[in-house]
Amino acid sequence: MIIKSYDLDTPSVYVFHCINVDIDEFKEILWGIEEEGIPYKVESINMDISNDLSHKAALKSKLGIGIGISKDKITLTTNKLDKNNPLISIDLDQNYNSLRNLGANGARLVKGIELKKI
Secondary structure, eight states, X not given: OOOOOOXXXXXXXXXXXXXXXXXXXXXXXXXXXXXXXXXXXXXXXXXXXXXXXHHHHHHHOTTOEEEEEOXXXXXXXXXXXXXXXXXXXXXXXXXXXHHHHHHHHHHHHHHTOOOOOO
């Protein structure tokens, strides 16, 4: 009998948030990714700077897309961009549409289609 082994690490957009942020504060971002049909993974990381979080997430993601959420900022970046120059950076207290569009834009980068306005 031959047993096949599969890599169960589905290519996903990684969302890293600092440990002081409650998931209820950024559910809209996750829903934006989900609406575009792209998988995501969420991890709590002991870091406080959104640029660092998004950069680390992008490097870990097989898709090369990462979102970082600190206590006050959210950044979206790719593994090709410099850590200090993310693609998009907004305040966490933005309206629901902005948060949802940021998540959708992470997924749209994967799909290679036009980004939504934030």
